[in-house]
Amino acid sequence: MKIAILISGRGSNMVSILDAHRQNKFESNIEIEVIISNKTNAEGIIHAKQMGYPVEIIPHINYNSREDHEREIIKLLEDRNIQLIVLAGYMRILSKYFVSNYQNKILNIHPSLLPSFPGLHAQRQAFEYGVKYTGVTVHFVNEEVDQGIIIMQEVLEIYPAETIEQLTLRMLEVEHHIYPKAIDLICSGKYSINGRILQRND
Numbered sequence: 001m002k003i004a005i006l007i008s009g010r011g012s013n014m015v016s017i018l019d020a021h022r023q024n025k026f027e028s029n030i031e032i033e034v035i036i037s038n039k040t041n042a043e044g045i046i047h048a049k050q051m052g053y054p055v056e057i058i059p060h061i062n063y064n065s066r067e068d069h070e071r072e073i074i075k076l077l078e079d080r081n082i083q084l085i086v087l088a089g090y091m092r093i094l095s096k097y098f099v100s101n102y103q104n105k106i107l108n109i110h111p112s113l114l115p116s117f118p119g120l121h122a123q124r125q126a127f128e129y130g131v132k133y134t135g136v137t138v139h140f141v142n143e144e145v146d147q148g149i150i151i152m153q154e155v156l157e158i159y160p161a162e163t164i165e166q167l168t169l170r171m172l173e174v175e176h177h178i179y180p181k182a183i184d185l186i187c188s189g190k191y192s193i194n195g196r197i198l199q200r201n202d
């Protein structure tokens with residue numbers, strides 16, 4: 001399975017995926033073909049290069065429209081025969097045009113138990129709402145923001161005296177562990193989808 005990882009910033013989820021790949025932790029046959037960043041100064045670019053993975057920078061600010069930028073990304077994905085797109089802190093909404101080209105072939109990780117707290121600053125949304133449990137969701141990307149089919153979730157308790165920064169750090173650890181597992185599941189093909197329900201077949 002040929003994978004592209006899209007980033008915009010720090011890239012810690014990307015690093016956890018690259019680590020799993022380098023340490024042969026994936027059971028499926030996975031090739032990480034390219035890391036794509038829409039930001040020239042994304043910290044993740046440095047990490048990906050240090051780890052020996054090819055990086056392409058396609059800054060959205062160089063394009064007149066979202067469509068023009070996405071067309072450039074799609075061209076790259078097609079040139080490299082990418083079969084699965086992994087969003088890892090990619091902070092741009094993908095257009096319907098992009099998503100329809102890659103139905104159930106784009107994965108995203110979101111720092112809440114969807115469908116609660118979609119969109120930006122999900123940890124803060126949960127924290128300020130006062131929920132006692134939150135979590136992490138890996139899902140397919142569809143036309144609506146953070147509403148695609150759920151692949152995996154993990155729950156985190158919000159401790160009474162905890163700060164938002166501590167919660168965010170603990171959540172990130174969970175993200176780093178769940179995302180490679182979810183990618184492995186999708187690449188293995190050992191699942192079926194019925195309506196919104198994804199069921200594991202292993």
Ligand code: GAR
Pocket residue numbers: 009010011012013014088089090109110111119120121122172175
């Ligand atoms: C992660 O916490 C990820 O869940 C979140 O951005 C962070 C990226 O960190 N994504 C979203 O909020 C998407 N809506 P990273 O660049 O270190 O992987």
